[in-house]
Amino acid sequence: MLRAVLDTNVLVSSLLVKEGPPARVLDAWRDRRFLLATSPDLMDEMRAALAYPRIRRKYHVLDEEIEHLADLLERNALILTGNAEALAGVVPDDPADEMVLACAVEAQADVIVSGDRHLLEMGEHEGIAILTVRAFLERLDSEPTASGT
Numbered sequence: 768m769l770r771a772v773l774d775t776n777v778l779v780s781s782l783l784v785k786e787g788p789p790a791r792v793l794d795a796w797r798d799r800r801f802l803l804a805t806s807p808d809l810m811d812e813m814r815a816a817l818a819y820p821r822i823r824r825k826y827h828v829l830d831e832e833i834e835h836l837a838d839l840l841e842r843n844a845l846i847l848t849g850n851a852e853a854l855a856g857v858v859p860d861d862p863a864d865e866m867v868l869a870c871a872v873e874a875q876a877d878v879i880v881s882g883d884r885h886l887l888e889m890g891e892h893e894g895i896a897i898l899t900v901r902a903f904l905e906r907l908d909s910e911p912t913a914s915g916t
Contacts, residue, residue: 769801769910770845772871774864774881775812777900782817782836783826788900792880795907797839804874805840806849808866813837847873857892861885871895878903 773792780789796803816822817833840846849870858864864885871879871892878896880903881887889897898906 768799769878769907770804770874770876771796771801771878771880771903772804772809772867772874772876774867774879774883774886775809775816776882777880778809778813778836778840779816779822780882780900782828782832783822788904791904792900795904796844800907800910802845803840803843804845804847804870804876806847806866806870806873808849809870810837810840812863812866845874849873858885858889868892868895878906 773796777789777792780787781793782790784790795801814833814837817828822828847870849866850873854865854869854872857868861883864883867879867881867883867886870876872895876895878898879886879892880898880900882900886897887899891897
């Protein structure tokens with residue numbers, strides 16, 4: 768099964784625009800079309816981003832929605848340590864992105880899904896493809912289903 772790490776911006780967007788492509792990625796995960804790997808650091812970053820007052824005001828994000836997504840991840844995703852210290856300096860323009868790479872390396876992921884320019888410009892890291900949400904959805908659509916069709 769395809770292993771993927773979703774960058775925080777994808778998780779956040781999945782809650783903000785419930786019918787958009789990031790929400791479709793989350794739906795695909797719920798449908799068990801890929802294995803989602805994450806880390807406590809990525810989950811903390813997601814919670815922090817969704818707690819920004821301007822985000823909460825504009826999108827009317829409720830605490831219950833944030834905790835529901837966090838609980839879903841904790842129960843159903845592969846949770847890894849994602850030790851970013853091992854990758855210090857890999858993304859000099861945005862060191863916070865290193866936690867995404869660390870999680871993906873530890874998970875032996877096939878793909879990182881992100882909207883972050885710094886990661887997307889890399890294209891790949893240690894053989895792990897870094898794709899946009901749309902490119903990932905296209906890849907999922909081209910993957911054989913569990914029934915072999």
